[in-house]
Amino acid sequence: MPVSIDFLKVCKACDTFCCKQRLPPISIKEKEEILNMGNENYFIPLKDDIYTIKALENGSCPYLKSDNTCHIHNVKPDLCKIWPIVPRIKNNKKEYIVIKCPIFPLLSEYDIKNSKKEAEKIPSEIINQLWNI
Numbered sequence: 001m002p003v004s005i006d007f008l009k010v011c012k013a014c015d016t017f018c019c020k021q022r023l024p025p026i027s028i029k030e031k032e033e034i035l036n037m038g039n040e041n042y043f044i045p046l047k048d049d050i051y052t053i054k055a056l057e058n059g060s061c062p063y064l065k066s067d068n069t070c071h072i073h074n075v076k077p078d079l080c081k082i083w084p085i086v087p088r089i090k091n092n093k094k095e096y097i098v099i100k101c102p103i104f105p106l107l108s109e110y111d112i113k114n115s116k117k118e119a120e121k122i123p124s125e126i127i128n129q130l131w132n133i
Contacts (some may be wrong), residue, residue: 007106012013027051034077039071039075048125050125084098087122088130098126
């Protein structure tokens with residue numbers, strides 16, 4: 001999802017619920033992209049080639065800056081990029097939940113459609129791990 005000034009204002013003013021709750025599972029490819037940009041390794045293996053980001057003691061993402069912006073924005077995980085669209089697999093079919101976060105009112109139908117399209121690329125193993133399946 002493109003970052004507009006309006007989106008940044010909302011994210012900076014928000015308590016960044018999305019970055020302080022359960023951090024997303026990520027692929028080894030996403031992990032390597034983040035590390036190849038010179039970022040610190042905060043990853044914990046979950047299973048096979050799936051990792052998660054180790055939260056700080058306060059539960060927040062270690063890549064969340066003090067102004068509530070993302071230090072790894074250009075290489076952030078796919079599940080973070082498509083927020084507040086959250087994919088899940090139900091009855092062997094992908095479906096999407098739209099989280100009503102403060103950014104939601106700024107999303108156009110195009111933004112939602114585009115995020116769902118990007119979510120289609122996320123491997124089922126990552127989505128299942130998100131839901132602990």
